[in-house]
Amino acid sequence: MGRAGFVLVGGRSARMGRDKALLPYRGATLLEHIAAQVRQAAGSVTLVGAPERYRHLPYAAIPDHLPGAGPAAGIHAALTATEADWNLIVACDMPALTAQFLRRLIEQAERTGGQALVPLSPSGRWQPLCAVYHRSSLVRFQDALSRGCRRLAEIVASLDVRLYPVPEEHWFINLNTPADWNRAACL
Numbered sequence: 119m120g121r122a123g124f125v126l127v128g129g130r131s132a133r134m135g136r137d138k139a140l141l142p143y144r145g146a147t148l149l150e151h152i153a154a155q156v157r158q159a160a161g162s163v164t165l166v167g168a169p170e171r172y173r174h175l176p177y178a179a180i181p182d183h184l185p186g187a188g189p190a191a192g193i194h195a196a197l198t199a200t201e202a203d204w205n206l207i208v209a210c211d212m213p214a215l216t217a218q219f220l221r222r223l224i225e226q227a228e229r230t231g232g233q234a235l236v237p238l239s240p241s242g243r244w245q246p247l248c249a250v251y252h253r254s255s256l257v258r259f260q261d262a263l264s265r266g267c268r269r270l271a272e273i274v275a276s277l278d279v280r281l282y283p284v285p286e287e288h289w290f291i292n293l294n295t296p297a298d299w300n301r302a303a304c305l
Contacts, residue, residue: 122160122201122206123162125163126166148213152211155216156217158220160205160220163177164179164196164199166192167181180195190263190270194263198256204252205253209248223235223237230280232280233277236282238284239290262276
């Protein structure tokens with residue numbers, strides 16, 4: 119299998135005050151919306167987080183191997199579980215993402231190689247929670263996490279990264295607070 123898709127749902131949602139993955143969005147939940155986009159783009163979708171929390175949804179789920187260790191541990195869990203070369207990994211709180219945009223990311227990763235394709239927003243920020251990781255990057259994640267490094271930016275910077283400039287910032291709007299959620303009603 120050449121491609122796989124994963125949605126990170128392991129966060130505590132502390133600033134939101136409730137599980138943001140389960141917030142209602144366009145007649146479903148935010149997670150269901152994101153999972154549908156990832157599945158269309160990658161051909162599969164697996165949730166990374168507490169499986170018991172999402173067992174009522176029709177998706178495979180795998181736990182973080184290091185609960186509470188942040189998104190780097192979630193990416194590590196996805197890369198440990200995958201059999202695919204290229205792995206689309208997306209946070210559950212980016213409602214503007216579309217299957218077409220995500221498919222372009224995967225296709226660009228397959229063309230350019232490296233260990234990761236990371237979008238670069240117009241503001242110059244890397245977007246490692248909406249990126250494509252080659253399974254060969256697992257070794258770097260394992261090494262960093264075993265040393266106690268949980269900073270995703272540091273781990274990703276150690277990879278052979280291809281940047282993918284994106285001219286619109288709106289793709290990367292993420293929902294962390296109730297105010298963010300209220301603004302997202304317009305998306």
